[in-house]
Structures are given as C-alpha cells and as structure tokens.
Amino acid sequence: NAGVTQTPKFRVLKTGQSMTLLCAQDMNHEYMYWYRQDPGMGLRLIHYSVGEGTTAKGEVPDGYNVSRLKKQNFLLGLESAAPSQTSVYFCASSLRLAGVHEQYFGPGTRLTVT
Amino acid sequence: GENVEQHPSTLSVQEGDSAVIKCTYSDSASNYFPWYKQELGKRPQLIIDIRSNVGEKKDQRIAVTLNKTAKHFSLHITETQPEDSAVYFCAEGDNTILYSGGGADGLTFGKGTHLIIQP
Secondary structure (H helix, E strand, O other): OOOEEEEOOEEEEOOOOOEEEEEEEOOOOOEEEEEEEEOOOEEEEEEEEOOOOOOEEOOOOOOOEEEOOOOOEEEEEEOOOOHHHOEEEEEEEEOOOOOOOOOEEOOOEEEEEO | OOOEEEEOOEEEEEOOOOEEEEEEEOOOOOOEEEEEEEOOOOOOEEEEEEEOOOOEEEEOOEEEEEEOOOOEEEEEEOOOOHHHOEEEEEEEEOOOOOOOOOOOOOOEEOOOEEEEEEO
16 A cells, blocks of 8 residues: 555645645545645644545635545645745544544645745 | 644653643533644644543553543653654544534644654
8 A cells, every 4th residue: 555645746826826736645544634734833724525525724825725526635725826835745644533534645745836 | 522722732852751741621511532643744643532431541652641520631651762752633522412503512632732852
C-alpha cells in the first residue's frame, strides 16, 4: 500500500493564479482532511470529508474549495492564490472519525505564492 | 475541539535525560488526545494516544498522562536519544461527534514543541 500520497510536492504560484492539490489514499478510509502548516502555528484544519460526495469546513476554509468525487481522492483548490496561502499543505485520512482511528498523513505539498 | 495550548515551544535536554511536554485544552467534551512526532521535512506520525477513560498510558520510553479535571495532558520521554529530536504536536478531539458539518470535527492541534537532544 502506498498509504496517503499528495501531488505535487512543490509548487510556486503567482498571486491570482489557481491550482489544485490532489490527495489520494489506498486504505479505503472514509474520512479525509486537508491541513495547512505554518511556522509556529501547528496544523490547522482547512476542510474535511466524511465520505464520497460530502465536504465540510474546518477552522480556516476561506480561499479554498474541496471536492470528494471518489472515495480515494480529496482535492483542494485555490481559485485565486494569495501570498497568505504560502504554506505546507498536508492531507490526512482516517478509517472513521479522528477520535476513533489514527489519522494518516501524506508527505505534504510546499506551496509558495509570490 | 477548541483551543489547545502547548508548552514549551522549544525544549533542549541532554541525551539520556527525560523530556516533558505539556498541553492544556478548553473543550470539556474532548475525549481523545493523540501525540504526533514530525521530523524535519517529514509528515506527522502518531506516536501515542490516550482516551479520557484512562489516566496514563505507556509505550516503552514514551508515556502520556491525562488530568481531565484540570484539562491538561503531558508527553513524557525517558532516556532520550538523538533520534527523539523532532517537533512534537499534541492534539485533542471528540470521538463521539458524528458528522455535523459545523467545523468542529477533526483534530485541534497545539502549536508544537521543538525537542532538541544534546549529545
């Protein structure tokens, strides 16, 4: 099993550009999450999904959209990138709700917006 | 989950000594408390977790204690080794919450502790 994978690993965007980050998991997990990690801020939840076709907002959802068309994939979109979105983005998945089963993280995507 | 305060932000200990990292939380409904370790440039990985019906849990050199009354929990690492150097994150969640769509699901993380093991 590959576990949780993310593409791309690195990306540089100009302000106003758009992009989509892809997260894939092969563990048949129901729940998937997108976090951002900034220095001194820990991990903050952007959006999450409790199953195919469902999404919900987390702590810092503004400026991002998500889709879960297939159970194994969770996409994070930036419609108009801003320098404040420069961060490392981690996807995670869990079999059930985070409190019931461990969250498994992907390797991260480092995004720089200039 | 709501706020999670984690202290200290940086901790330097001599190899072989013990390290203690503390977290406090505010949501009385929280009942799941995991600890993640993140090495430089790597993904966070779960190292130990505890649920609210247990006061202490050990796994070799690592232990976690929970005081629900005071709303704080701690990570204890004994006989520290160079490979323990990393950033450690505490987190809290409520595993009784079903899907609510209100943004309260998932884990709330502390800001992290950079543990440095001095040779």
